[in-house]
Amino acid sequence: MKGKGRFWAVLFTISSLVLWTGIGLCGAPGFDDKEIRIAAWGPQTGPAAPWGSVARAPAVLAAMINEQGGIHGRKLKHFVRDDQYNPAQTKVVVKELVEKEGIFSFVCGTGSAGGLAVKDYLAQNKVIWVGPATSVKEYVFPVQPYLFSVYPLYEDEGSILTKYVIEKLGIKEIGVVYQNDPYGKNGLDGVRQRLDHLKMKAVAEIPVEATEKDLSSHVLKLKSAGAKAVLMWVHPTTGVVLVKTAATIGYKPQWVASNTLSDFELMNKISGGLWEGIITGAFMLPPDSDDPRVVKYREAAKKYAPEERFGVFFMAGIMFTEPLVEALKRVGKNLSTEAVLKALNSMKNFQGVGPKLTWSPDQHQGSDSIQIWKCGPGGKTILLQDWTVNELAHWKKK
Amino acid sequence: MYGQLIVEGLSIGACYAVFGIAVVIIYKTSEVINFAQGEMAMISTFVAYHILNVYGWPFWYAFIGALFFAVLLGVFIEVCFLRPAKDPTVLGLIVITLGAEMLLMGLASWKWGAEQKDFALPFSFHKTHELFKGVVINDWSIAVFVMAAVLMIFLYIFFRYTKLGVAMRATQQNEHAARIMGIKVERVFSFAWGFSSLIGALAGMFFAARSTLDPAYMMEPFLRAFAAAVLGGLMSIPGVVIGGGILGILENFVGFHWPAWKPIVAFLVIVAVLCIRPSGLFARHYEKKV
Amino acid sequence: MGDHFRVENLSISFGGLKAVDGVSFDVEPNTIFSIIGPNGSGKTTIFNLICGIYHPHSGRIILEGRNIVGLKPDRIARLGIARTFQNIELFGNATVMDNIMLGRHIHMKTGVFSGAFMWWRGSRAAQEEIVHREEVEKIIDFLDLQSVRDQFVSSLPYGKRKLVELGRALALKPKVLLLDEPSAGMNTEEKEDLSIWIKDIREDYKVTILLIEHDMNMIMGISDRVICLNYGRKIAEGLPQEVQKHPEVIEAYLGEEDIFRHA
Ligand SMILES: Nc1ncnc2c1ncn2[C@@H]1O[C@H](COP(=O)(O)OP(=O)(O)O)[C@@H](O)[C@H]1O
Ligand SMILES: [Mg+2]
Numbered sequence: 001m002k003g004k005g006r007f008w009a010v011l012f013t014i015s016s017l018v019l020w021t022g023i024g025l026c027g028a029p030g031f032d033d034k035e036i037r038i039a040a041w042g043p044q045t046g047p048a049a050p051w052g053s054v055a056r057a058p059a060v061l062a063a064m065i066n067e068q069g070g071i072h073g074r075k076l077k078h079f080v081r082d083d084q085y086n087p088a089q090t091k092v093v094v095k096e097l098v099e100k101e102g103i104f105s106f107v108c109g110t111g112s113a114g115g116l117a118v119k120d121y122l123a124q125n126k127v128i129w130v131g132p133a134t135s136v137k138e139y140v141f142p143v144q145p146y147l148f149s150v151y152p153l154y155e156d157e158g159s160i161l162t163k164y165v166i167e168k169l170g171i172k173e174i175g176v177v178y179q180n181d182p183y184g185k186n187g188l189d190g191v192r193q194r195l196d197h198l199k200m201k202a203v204a205e206i207p208v209e210a211t212e213k214d215l216s217s218h219v220l221k222l223k224s225a226g227a228k229a230v231l232m233w234v235h236p237t238t239g240v241v242l243v244k245t246a247a248t249i250g251y252k253p254q255w256v257a258s259n260t261l262s263d264f265e266l267m268n269k270i271s272g273g274l275w276e277g278i279i280t281g282a283f284m285l286p287p288d289s290d291d292p293r294v295v296k297y298r299e300a301a302k303k304y305a306p307e308e309r310f311g312v313f314f315m316a317g318i319m320f321t322e323p324l325v326e327a328l329k330r331v332g333k334n335l336s337t338e339a340v341l342k343a344l345n346s347m348k349n350f351q352g353v354g355p356k357l358t359w360s361p362d363q364h365q366g367s368d369s370i371q372i373w374k375c376g377p378g379g380k381t382i383l384l385q386d387w388t389v390n391e392l393a394h395w396k397k398k
Numbered sequence: 399m400y401g402q403l404i405v406e407g408l409s410i411g412a413c414y415a416v417f418g419i420a421v422v423i424i425y426k427t428s429e430v431i432n433f434a435q436g437e438m439a440m441i442s443t444f445v446a447y448h449i450l451n452v453y454g455w456p457f458w459y460a461f462i463g464a465l466f467f468a469v470l471l472g473v474f475i476e477v478c479f480l481r482p483a484k485d486p487t488v489l490g491l492i493v494i495t496l497g498a499e500m501l502l503m504g505l506a507s508w509k510w511g512a513e514q515k516d517f518a519l520p521f522s523f524h525k526t527h528e529l530f531k532g533v534v535i536n537d538w539s540i541a542v543f544v545m546a547a548v549l550m551i552f553l554y555i556f557f558r559y560t561k562l563g564v565a566m567r568a569t570q571q572n573e574h575a576a577r578i579m580g581i582k583v584e585r586v587f588s589f590a591w592g593f594s595s596l597i598g599a600l601a602g603m604f605f606a607a608r609s610t611l612d613p614a615y616m617m618e619p620f621l622r623a624f625a626a627a628v629l630g631g632l633m634s635i636p637g638v639v640i641g642g643g644i645l646g647i648l649e650n651f652v653g654f655h656w657p658a659w660k661p662i663v664a665f666l667v668i669v670a671v672l673c674i675r676p677s678g679l680f681a682r683h684y685e686k687k688v
Numbered sequence: 689m690g691d692h693f694r695v696e697n698l699s700i701s702f703g704g705l706k707a708v709d710g711v712s713f714d715v716e717p718n719t720i721f722s723i724i725g726p727n728g729s730g731k732t733t734i735f736n737l738i739c740g741i742y743h744p745h746s747g748r749i750i751l752e753g754r755n756i757v758g759l760k761p762d763r764i765a766r767l768g769i770a771r772t773f774q775n776i777e778l779f780g781n782a783t784v785m786d787n788i789m790l791g792r793h794i795h796m797k798t799g800v801f802s803g804a805f806m807w808w809r810g811s812r813a814a815q816e817e818i819v820h821r822e823e824v825e826k827i828i829d830f831l832d833l834q835s836v837r838d839q840f841v842s843s844l845p846y847g848k849r850k851l852v853e854l855g856r857a858l859a860l861k862p863k864v865l866l867l868d869e870p871s872a873g874m875n876t877e878e879k880e881d882l883s884i885w886i887k888d889i890r891e892d893y894k895v896t897i898l899l900i901e902h903d904m905n906m907i908m909g910i911s912d913r914v915i916c917l918n919y920g921r922k923i924a925e926g927l928p929q930e931v932q933k934h935p936e937v938i939e940a941y942l943g944e945e946d947i948f949r950h951a
Binding site: 559561564565567568571572574575576577578579580581582583 | 739741760761762765766770771773777778779780781782789790791793794796813856860
């Protein structure tokens with residue numbers, strides 16, 4: 001018994017020593033003459049897994065680039081890790097990637113809690129992170145030297161959508177349903193920003209938890225407040241429950257939703273067709289668009305990832321990676337983290353399939369604009385309004 | 399507006415109640431809160447989904463198929479997970495059901511993926527009928543009320559008049575004595591799990607039709623059903639039904655006036671009942687009844 | 689050796705304590721066979737072994753030529769062994785009638801579906817129910833329980849509850865009936881009634897009775913044969929009077945309350 005105990009103690013000490021020194025020694029540079037390693041984390045299992053496809057998509061872009069010989073002779077190698085939407089797990093997988101694989105830059109990265117948990121670690125290890133797959137103010141205000149955001153702020157989206165509803169649709173009675181977290185509250189702030197500017201007020205502002213499944217009281221409240229348009233920053237399931245519940249009591253406002261609910265093919269399916277006619281914000285061209293760049297990606301996805309549905313989330317994973325690829329191209333053969341940082345910091349009006357991007361050393365929020373879509377019959381995308389800037393955005397005026 | 403709130407509260411409450419009955423049936427026999435209850439219903443609903451969308455069979459085949467599967471699943475879990483535990487503690491039993499919960503959720507994610515699915519019942523919530531001025535009721539709610547009522551009547555007859563129902567009641571009251579009376583207690587346990595799983599699957603399909611179907615969709619309804627069961631004293635079937643109704647209405651009123659507080663109503667109810675009246679609101683009423 | 693009911697070399701121990709240690713006995717059909725012995729001598733444990741609640745570490749229990757060791761309690765009940773408990777085990781939240789009715793459980797054929805039509809008078813299930821009810825009414829009459837037949841068991845006095853348990857065991861129509869201290873908690877008058885009933889039960893139900901009792905009047909009055917246990921071992925066997933006079937028996941009871949004085 002005693003001998004066994006000592007054996008385990010020794011084993012434990014040795015293994016922890018190995019681990020510890022391993023941590024000290026490693027930290028591979030993230031690239032060599034043959035390849036550049038990039039990576040993304042995202043929930044591949046568990047309740048948030050629908051968003052996990054974002055993290056897998058950069059592999060398609062990498063395959064496209066590699067087929068044409070890579071970037072200045074170096075191939076792109078993409079790693080995906082499942083963090084189950086759990087920040088503790090995000091830390092584990094990111095550490096493992098950085099210290100064992102050696103990652104040059106992260107792309108995408110789903111989930112604000114996980115992102116906040118690793119952003120300082122990445123900066124300390126001088127690992128770049130481009131295009132987080134969610135908008136979080138702490139990522140960009142104040143400027144994080146290694147972190148470059150593509151995603152438009154929910155606040156700007158809220159402001160632009162509200163303007164559209166009031167000016168283009170002529171609806172003045174606006175209700176808001178917002179998830180009771182930074183995502184939802186930022187959206188609400190945007191609505192308020194626009195309404196304050198117009199000296200108006202929302203008729204109802206209703207918080208909701210992401211897990212809630214019975215929203216009758218919320219819907220009745222919207223109805224009794226007389227909301228003719230309802231803007232929502234909520235979880236996709238919450239959106240579906242809201243729309244279904246409204247249908248049960250014959251309440252038919254104009255529903256307007258955040259870009260996180262803009263995967264029309266999915267939303268229309270899971271709402272039993274009720275998503276048709278709903279307006280959303282959007283941070284890139286529609287996946288079913290005829291734009292040649294989108295067509296190119298769609299074809300590539302069919303070839304390299306035939307099992308994936310080419311929906312909004314999957315295409316977004318490519319879109320978030322585009323600017324990194326652009327920067328790598330601009331840097332040329334003499335690759336280094338500093339050179340890529342410099343290229344990213346001087347990115348001006350770069351446009352792939354996403355919004356126009358401009359980064360500078362003291363501004364890493366890349367975009368201020370969204371498109372406005374409407375869900376057509378069968379989940380088809382109808383473009384209502386092309387890229388639109390939030391002229392009220394406070395973060396741009398200094 | 400209040401009339402509508404009550405209708406909505408009662409219909410979701412009836413759904414909690416039906417699911418709560420499933421919780422109560424297992425609690426009464428095995429004396430364990432089955433934390434896998436929601437996930438058992440979830441998997442069964444996925445089976446219905448699978449039959450509908452992959453095999454393309456008509457709805458009622460899928461419905462019956464899912465209920466059939468639910469019974470097998472309940473029996474399987476009882477026989478393979480609970481029965482092998484020799485002289486388990488309450489905590490031990492809870493851990494077992496939690497394990498089953500995780501297993502089932504993993505299984506569903508692996509088989510059907512985590513992306514939400516649409517699951518529709520033939521009772522549409524688009525179709526509404528005016529009850530009285532300004533208050534409407536939809537087919538989904540009507541179906542829930544009918545289901546709850548039929549279930550109540552069935553359970554009444556079952557526990558009163560059938561050999562198995564009487565054996566179940568006897569086992570609940572005194573397992574020792576039931577054995578000596580020649581009652582196959584193991585079979586009673588298996589049956590209780592199968593039966594509870596079936597009722598859970600019924601409720602699960604109704605919940606899925608209201609929201610979306612995904613591996614995690616039953617976690618929230620389980621909490622509410624549990625609250626309804628606690629309100630009713632965890633032991634009584636009429637108790638859980640009344641508890642479900644109260645909870646549904648309470649949640650809707652709170653949700654209407656203070657939406658931010660709605661999510662914790664169920665928690666508060668559980669804590670309050672356990673602190674103030676652990677035997678539930680209708681304890682005395684129940685004791686006389688059985 | 690008769691093949692009706694027999695116990696051979698039965699032993700069980702709990703954590704080193706030999707609760708029952710190599711006990712054998714043989715019971716003739718339709719007799720009253722009593723087990724006596726000081727507290728903790730292993731009497732109840734023998735009953736628990738017989739009806740399958742415990743499994744012996746060694747030994748055999750033969751019922752009508754068949755070894756029943758290892759069978760589950762419900763199986764043993766179906767084979768024809770019924771019992772009452774020293775510390776009453778009833779269904780407290782049910783009426784006297786319901787409790788005794790449960791004794792009929794193993795004789796019912798009604799399934800879930802036919803049972804659901806019980807409310808319909810003409811159904812087979814209802815017919816069957818009527819037969820069982822008659823059987824139960826007979827037992828209630830016999831044990832003089834009419835006045836409490838619809839009361840909840842939990843509200844009854846101790847003595848009455850003992851009778852309900854006896855009635856429930858009878859309802860199984862067993863071949864062998866095990867009674868564990870049935871007279872405990874009864875007054876002299878009730879005990880006398882009980883003695884008469886037990887004898888009647890043997891006559892009317894043609895049943896073999898194993899009786900654990902502390903009341904020596906009762907033992908002497910109704911037993912056909914008696915064994916005495918001490919520390920799990922059988923120390924005497926024979927006719928009541930023989931066992932009563934057995935020196936080891938008298939010694940075993942020294943220090944215990946002197947129950948022999950009343951005998
Ligand atoms: N399940 C058990 N676990 C441990 N000891 C037991 C158990 N059942 C009985 N015993 C012990 O066995 C002995 C005999 O008990 P019992 O048969 O109840 O005696 P009695 O003759 O008074 O009925 C006692 O010492 C008792 O403590
Ligand atoms: Mg005893």
